[in-house]
Amino acid sequence: MLIEKIEGVRVFKLVTGEEVVGRCTQRDNGNFSVTSPLRIVVQRAGNGEYAPAFTAWLATSRDDQEYEIYANQLIVVPYEPPSEFHNAYVQATSRLDL
Secondary structure, three states, rough: OOHHHHHHEEEEEOOOOOEEEEEEEOOOOOOOOEEEEEEEEEEEOOOOEEEEEEOOOOOOOOOOOEEOOOOHHHHOOOOOHHHHHHHHHHHHHHOOOO
């Protein structure tokens, strides 16, 4: 039984293998409404190490549009990212310097 709805910035791990981060609200039917979705990728940093980065999830996505992610498309329950990751996402989507 769901005690509390999942809201805020969350990471989604999809059955396709994609990892997506976005601002979400859980709907009553168990699905999720997501705005400002970004795909998480791993890229090589300047020091030769690998680090997570964000790219557009959909080529035509808009920040103000809501996208629905169905519960049956998920491998795990959407989770809150670590604070550094959360801040990087907020900065990428809102142009705030955190």
